[in-house]
Amino acid sequence: MPRKIKPCLWVVGDAQEVVDYYSGIFEDVRVTGTQNLPDGSASIAEIEIHDQPFQLLQGGPAGWSFNESVSFAVSCADQAEADRLWYALTANGGEESQCGWLKDKYGMSWQIVPEEFNELMEGDPAAVQRMIDEMMTQRRLDMAKLRAAYNGEAVVR
Numbered sequence: 001m002p003r004k005i006k007p008c009l010w011v012v013g014d015a016q017e018v019v020d021y022y023s024g025i026f027e028d029v030r031v032t033g034t035q036n037l038p039d040g041s042a043s044i045a046e047i048e049i050h051d052q053p054f055q056l057l058q059g060g061p062a063g064w065s066f067n068e069s070v071s072f073a074v075s076c077a078d079q080a081e082a083d084r085l086w087y088a089l090t091a092n093g094g095e096e097s098q099c100g101w102l103k104d105k106y107g108m109s110w111q112i113v114p115e116e117f118n119e120l121m122e123g124d125p126a127a128v129q130r131m132i133d134e135m136m137t138q139r140r141l142d143m144a145k146l147r148a149a150y151n152g153e154a155v156v157r
Helices: 015-025 079-090 115-120 125-135 143-150
Strands: 008-011 029-036 043-049 052-058 071-076 101-103 109-114
Touching: 008 015, 015 029, 015 043, 015 052, 015 079, 071 079, 071 115, 079 101, 079 109, 079 143, 109 115, 115 125, 115 143, 125 143
Parallel strands: 008 052, 071 109
Antiparallel strands: 029 043, 043 052, 101 109
16 A cells, blocks of 8 residues: 655755655665656656655755755664764765754755664663763764763773
């Protein structure tokens, strides 16, 4: 059964360029459909990234841009996957933020989070608070430092 709700992202420029960009970053991108208006003024690319459907609407300049009030959280198997996505999404005009957040070159906000982080979040409240305090000092999440803080160990800077 098709999903009743999926994010529709208004993109300035060529929707196919955006599809190619995300296909080069994420390992599991599938184009599920495309639509073009007869006058060529807009097109839609329907894609799935790791089974999450998106519509990319090639809408032209709109006078607004994405902001952090909408972001996509990516659960990564380990630090290596998180780092690969982090560096790929911040390359070529992307922008680092804080606490595992970034913007890609199109201005879309992403949260890149190793699964271990979420597992530790369910632990001892005092340990979780130490980890959160460390997270607040980071841009890209560094699980070695977060784990050390969680365990009450000195964090090497």
